[in-house]
Every structure is written in structure tokens, then in C-alpha cells.
Amino acid sequence: MTDTDTDASPPTSNSSRVLIIVAAMVAVLLVGAAGGMLLAMSRSNDVTPGPDSVDVGFAQDMRVHHLQAVTMAGIERDRTDDGELRRLAFDIESTQLAQASEMAGWLTVWGRQSLPDPGAGHMEWMSQGGTHEHTDALGQTTTGAVDRMPGMATSQELDQLRAATGRELDVLFLQLMLRHHQGGLQMAEYGAQHASAGYVRNLAKKIVSSQVSEVNLLTDMLTRRGAQPLPPA
Amino acid sequence: MASGTKSKGTTKPKSKNGAKGRSRSSAGRPTRPKPWGTIAAVLAVVLLAGGVFTYAFLEINEKEQWVASEENPDPSENIDGVKREKYESGQHVTGAQRVAYDQSPPFGGPHDQAWAACSGVVYDTAVRTENMVHSLEHGSVWIAYNPDQVKGGDLDKLKGKVEGQPYMMMSPWPGLDKPISLQSWGHQLKLDKADDTRIDEFIRSLRENQYQNPEPGGRCDVDGTGFDPANPPPFVAEPPGDDAVKMDGTGAVDESAQEMQGQQVPPPATEGTAPPASEQPPAASGTGAPPPSQ
Known part of the structure; x- marks a missing residue:
């Protein structure tokens, strides 16, 4: 730059060089900008995780997972005759609803969809470009998207829960919630390790620790009622 | 960077005393023939870069244009x-x-x-x-x-x-x-x-x-x-x-x-x-009312 300025030759002779320099600069800028934009899609900087990041995938899918726990706990809280279970259901319902709302807030601030793409499946953000495996609700291992996340109840199971009463209701609730908690651990553990934002990893860790201890509690409550956990499938 | 250096290189040999300063070499030759090869090369590089940029822009736009925000409160307008x-x-x-x-x-x-x-x-x-x-x-x-x-x-x-x-x-x-x-x-x-x-x-x-x-x-x-x-x-x-x-x-x-x-x-x-909505016959299950089965 400097020697072009100081040498100050007749402008006409320089025009093609100026053109080349400007064009080269434009090209470099464009490629650089494109590279940066593409990089930002899968990586996350401190401020805004990209649309394909672990943070966004975790928040979207964990919202779906949590909101079903909220639905199941709401049914139990509303209909059980057992004070101990009503208290537990209320605890799960309010905790997971608050966490789902917190994650919705992150997604809004990040400028991302608050829920996963319709019909696109879940958990693909856990595959690390096809090298990391996870399972679906039926225990099938994959590196791609799954239709139903582990632990998620089917619509039929939810209908059964709504139709049940008394001991049958309590046992089915405990069974479904136990399986739901265990199924969510895979995602929470992955999020706790791989999310880029500290507050995302922190919530994921809290989900892991609280659900591990609740898994023990739910198992214990099932045993006391003389019932068995559901198979994972 | 690499592309800039390369296009410069193609120009250089045409100058008389290429060993010396670049600006001096071109100084006294206003009638030098247009370096069409260089122009074409530069154009190709810029077009390629533009293509890469457009691809990246569209890819990201597709992901983000449906997200509602203060600037885009109703993405369904698209x-x-x-x-x-x-x-x-x-x-x-x-x-x-x-x-x-x-x-x-x-x-x-x-x-x-x-x-x-x-x-x-x-x-x-x-x-x-x-x-x-x-x-x-x-x-x-x-x-x-x-x-x-x-x-x-x-x-x-x-x-x-x-x-x-x-x-x-x-x-x-x-x-x-x-x-x-x-x-x-x-x-x-x-x-x-x-x-x-x-x-x-x-x-x-x-x-x-x-x-x-x-x-x-x-x-x-x-x-x-x-x-x-x-x-x-x-x-x-x-x-x-x-x-x-x-x-x-x-x-x-x-x-x-x-x-x-x-x-x-x-x-x-x-x-x-x-039919009154909230007072359906208690078929499958009661809702707020006393549960039908004991």
C-alpha cells in the first residue's frame, strides 16, 4: 500500500493493478465472511450458539422431553389419592416446567426455534458428525435422528394413564416416569459434557443429578407398591 | 491472499525491468495492451468467492428466516x-x-x-x-x-x-x-x-x-x-x-x-x-368430578 502511494506514478498505469488489488481484497473478504458464517453454524461462540450446535439441540429436545414429564405429572397430581405421590408429581411438574421455560428463554435470546423442526426427528445434535451413537425409545442405536426419544411415552400410554384410577394410576405413573427419567439421562449427560455455554452445561448437570436421585426414589416407591419397572423398550 | 499474489505474478513478467520496483516498471507505458488473462483470472476468483458467499448466506437464511424476532415478528409473511x-x-x-x-x-x-x-x-x-x-x-x-x-x-x-x-x-x-x-x-x-x-x-x-x-x-x-x-x-x-x-x-x-x-x-x-362440553357422560374417566370407580 505505502509504496504505491509514495511512488505515485501516472494513475493510468496503475489502474489495472488497483483493480487487481481491490478485486483480490473483495474476494478474500467474501471467502472469509462465508467461512466465518459456515463455521458459526456448527460451532458456538460465547454469545450465540449456532443453529446446529449442541446447545440448541439440547435445549430444543430437552424441552420436548420435559414437557411430556410435565403432562404426565399433571395427570397424576390432579387425580391421585396418595399424598406422597401428589407431592412428588407437583415437584416434577413445576421443576420441569420451569426448566423448559428457561430453555425457551435461551432459545429466544439466541434467535433460534423454541422447538425442534416438525417431523425432523430428535437427537441428531448428539452424533458429532456421525461418529457418536445414541439410542431411541426402542433401544435402537443410531447416529442419526430418532422419531421418539428414549423414555418418551406413546399417546396410548398417556391415554391409559388418563383412564387409570387408584393404585393402577399410581403404579403406571411411577413406571412411566421412571422410564422417562432414565431415558432423559443420555441427552442430559451429553449436554453436560459438550454444550459450549456454561449455563447450558450447568442445567444439564443439574438434570443429571436430580434425575439420578429421583430414579432411586421412583424405583423404591414402585417396589413398596409391589410393582416392577417397565422394560426400557 | 493466495489469489491476490497469483494474479500479481502473471502481470509482472510483462514489465521490462521486472526485477526492480513494480510501480516504476509500469510507469512509462500508458499504452501497454490490456492484460486480458489477468482480468479473466481475477473475475473468475471473484465469481467463485461470490458463489461461496451466496451459498453460505442462503444456507443460513434458510435456517433463520422462520425464526420470529423483533425484526421479523411474522415469518409466515414469506x-x-x-x-x-x-x-x-x-x-x-x-x-x-x-x-x-x-x-x-x-x-x-x-x-x-x-x-x-x-x-x-x-x-x-x-x-x-x-x-x-x-x-x-x-x-x-x-x-x-x-x-x-x-x-x-x-x-x-x-x-x-x-x-x-x-x-x-x-x-x-x-x-x-x-x-x-x-x-x-x-x-x-x-x-x-x-x-x-x-x-x-x-x-x-x-x-x-x-x-x-x-x-x-x-x-x-x-x-x-x-x-x-x-x-x-x-x-x-x-x-x-x-x-x-x-x-x-x-x-x-x-x-x-x-x-x-x-x-x-x-x-x-x-x-x-x-351438548354441554364439560358435562360429558363419565365414560372413560371422570375429570374434576368424583371418580366413577369407587
């Missing part, structure tokens, strides 16, 4: 065929009342106090409209379909977007004038095919949209509200009578809506037209 209406929110009717809706299926207006469950629920039978409209107010998207036209694989395709997905619900709408109709509060899109890409675009744009929905974040669960998703109040095909609540809220229960007619809360039970 979707062809969306019908829009402005509706007053918060006007409630009782389970015995009906609303004279202005659209079919409706996508806003007065509605039942009890919302329909919208936590990823697929209703196999048509559900009372007044309950469905309330769920739209909470930010859900309702997929209605003509049960005579949408079946088999197409039906499954639609169910796959709804089942277990928060803020989604789906039900047949007998006599629908198109195979499929999507509703969000104040928005409707009628479609012919279940594989139309606009279905996903509509859902992305409007589900839980904080700018278009009057009560975003409202619950989709219905426990204790009197609405039973296993036994929902049925759709009523006959057009509502003269006693129906008007679209402007005339006759609605809501405090904010009416001063003059607000008193007639328990209206004379309209004979035969609408």
Missing part, C-alpha cells in the same frame, strides 16, 4: 397463501354456548373457557371448535384435515408432525373445502397435499410465536380444567343459532368483553344444538 385476520383475545364462552365463527375452520375469536389439550395430541374424531380455538390462543398450531380426502400415508405424515410434539394438535374437520387446513391464532393456510413444504414453514413460523399469539407459553395440559382429551366434547355440524356469541364478543362471558349482556351467564340450555 409463505404463499396464508390468510390473516386480527382477533380480540380473551373472550370466553361456557360449555353450553356456541360462537358464530367467521371462518371455517376458525382461527381466532371468542372461545370456550376450557382449552383443548394441545400437547402433541392427535384427535381421531372432530372436536368442539370453541375448545380448539382457545388452544390457538396459547400458541399452538392446529392441523385440520378433511377425513374423506386425507388417509393412509398422508394422514401418517401429518400425524408425525403432531404426535408427542408440544403445542401441536390435529383433528378431522368434516366437510373441509381443502384436504388440509393449518390454523394458528390469526393465521390460516389451506393446502392440497401432505408433503407441501409450507406445512413445516407454517409451524416453524407461528408455533409458540411470541409476537403473533396472545398468550404464548399458555399450558397445553388440561388436567383439572374439565376438558378430557380421551373423551373430548364433539364437533357440532349444524350452524349455530341466533343465540350464539358473535365474533365481536357480544354474549361472551368475559368481563372485558361486555357490560350489557354480561349478566346472562347461564344461558337457557340450547336444545339439542350443543
Whole structure:
């Protein structure tokens, strides 16, 4: 730059060089900008995780997972005759609803969809470009998207829960919630390790620790009622 | 960087005393022939860079153009065929009342106090409209379909977007004038095919949209509200009578809506037209009332 300025030759002779320099600069800028934009899609900087990041995938899918726990706990809280279970259901319902709302807030601030793409499946953000495996609700291992996340109840199971009463209701609730908690651990553990934002990893860790201890509690409550956990499938 | 250096290199050999300074070499030769090769090379590099940039821009734009934000409060404006209406929110009717809706299926207006469950629920039978409209107010998207036209694989395709997905619900709408109709509060899109890409675009744009929905974040669960998703109040095909609540809220229960007619809360039970929603026969399960089985 400097020697072009100081040498100050007749402008006409320089025009093609100026053109080349400007064009080269434009090209470099464009490629650089494109590279940066593409990089930002899968990586996350401190401020805004990209649309394909672990943070966004975790928040979207964990919202779906949590909101079903909220639905199941709401049914139990509303209909059980057992004070101990009503208290537990209320605890799960309010905790997971608050966490789902917190994650919705992150997604809004990040400028991302608050829920996963319709019909696109879940958990693909856990595959690390096809090298990391996870399972679906039926225990099938994959590196791609799954239709139903582990632990998620089917619509039929939810209908059964709504139709049940008394001991049958309590046992089915405990069974479904136990399986739901265990199924969510895979995602929470992955999020706790791989999310880029500290507050995302922190919530994921809290989900892991609280659900591990609740898994023990739910198992214990099932045993006391003389019932068995559901198979994972 | 590399591209810049390269194009410079091709120019250089043409200058007489190339070993010395570059600017001096070109100094005295204003009539030098145009370096077409260089120009072409530069052009190619710029075009390539432009292509890369455009690809990156479009890729990102596709991901982000459907996300609602302060700058883009209604991403559905980019979707062809969306019908829009402005509706007053918060006007409630009782389970015995009906609303004279202005659209079919409706996508806003007065509605039942009890919302329909919208936590990823697929209703196999048509559900009372007044309950469905309330769920739209909470930010859900309702997929209605003509049960005579949408079946088999197409039906499954639609169910796959709804089942277990928060803020989604789906039900047949007998006599629908198109195979499929999507509703969000104040928005409707009628479609012919279940594989139309606009279905996903509509859902992305409007589900839980904080700018278009009057009560975003409202619950989709219905426990204790009197609405039973296993036994929902049925759709009523006959057009509502003269006693129906008007679209402007005339006759609605809501405090904010009416001063003059607000008193007639328990209206004379309209004979035969609408079965009272919240008082269904306790078939599968009781809701708020004493449980039927002991």
C-alpha cells in the first residue's frame, strides 16, 4: 500500500493493478465472511450458539422431553389419592416446567426455534458428525435422528394413564416416569459434557443429578407398591 | 491472499525491468495492451468467492428466516397463501354456548373457557371448535384435515408432525373445502397435499410465536380444567343459532368483553344444538368430578 502511494506514478498505469488489488481484497473478504458464517453454524461462540450446535439441540429436545414429564405429572397430581405421590408429581411438574421455560428463554435470546423442526426427528445434535451413537425409545442405536426419544411415552400410554384410577394410576405413573427419567439421562449427560455455554452445561448437570436421585426414589416407591419397572423398550 | 499474489505474478513478467520496483516498471507505458488473462483470472476468483458467499448466506437464511424476532415478528409473511385476520383475545364462552365463527375452520375469536389439550395430541374424531380455538390462543398450531380426502400415508405424515410434539394438535374437520387446513391464532393456510413444504414453514413460523399469539407459553395440559382429551366434547355440524356469541364478543362471558349482556351467564340450555362440553357422560374417566370407580 505505502509504496504505491509514495511512488505515485501516472494513475493510468496503475489502474489495472488497483483493480487487481481491490478485486483480490473483495474476494478474500467474501471467502472469509462465508467461512466465518459456515463455521458459526456448527460451532458456538460465547454469545450465540449456532443453529446446529449442541446447545440448541439440547435445549430444543430437552424441552420436548420435559414437557411430556410435565403432562404426565399433571395427570397424576390432579387425580391421585396418595399424598406422597401428589407431592412428588407437583415437584416434577413445576421443576420441569420451569426448566423448559428457561430453555425457551435461551432459545429466544439466541434467535433460534423454541422447538425442534416438525417431523425432523430428535437427537441428531448428539452424533458429532456421525461418529457418536445414541439410542431411541426402542433401544435402537443410531447416529442419526430418532422419531421418539428414549423414555418418551406413546399417546396410548398417556391415554391409559388418563383412564387409570387408584393404585393402577399410581403404579403406571411411577413406571412411566421412571422410564422417562432414565431415558432423559443420555441427552442430559451429553449436554453436560459438550454444550459450549456454561449455563447450558450447568442445567444439564443439574438434570443429571436430580434425575439420578429421583430414579432411586421412583424405583423404591414402585417396589413398596409391589410393582416392577417397565422394560426400557 | 493466495489469489491476490497469483494474479500479481502473471502481470509482472510483462514489465521490462521486472526485477526492480513494480510501480516504476509500469510507469512509462500508458499504452501497454490490456492484460486480458489477468482480468479473466481475477473475475473468475471473484465469481467463485461470490458463489461461496451466496451459498453460505442462503444456507443460513434458510435456517433463520422462520425464526420470529423483533425484526421479523411474522415469518409466515414469506409463505404463499396464508390468510390473516386480527382477533380480540380473551373472550370466553361456557360449555353450553356456541360462537358464530367467521371462518371455517376458525382461527381466532371468542372461545370456550376450557382449552383443548394441545400437547402433541392427535384427535381421531372432530372436536368442539370453541375448545380448539382457545388452544390457538396459547400458541399452538392446529392441523385440520378433511377425513374423506386425507388417509393412509398422508394422514401418517401429518400425524408425525403432531404426535408427542408440544403445542401441536390435529383433528378431522368434516366437510373441509381443502384436504388440509393449518390454523394458528390469526393465521390460516389451506393446502392440497401432505408433503407441501409450507406445512413445516407454517409451524416453524407461528408455533409458540411470541409476537403473533396472545398468550404464548399458555399450558397445553388440561388436567383439572374439565376438558378430557380421551373423551373430548364433539364437533357440532349444524350452524349455530341466533343465540350464539358473535365474533365481536357480544354474549361472551368475559368481563372485558361486555357490560350489557354480561349478566346472562347461564344461558337457557340450547336444545339439542350443543351438548354441554364439560358435562360429558363419565365414560372413560371422570375429570374434576368424583371418580366413577369407587
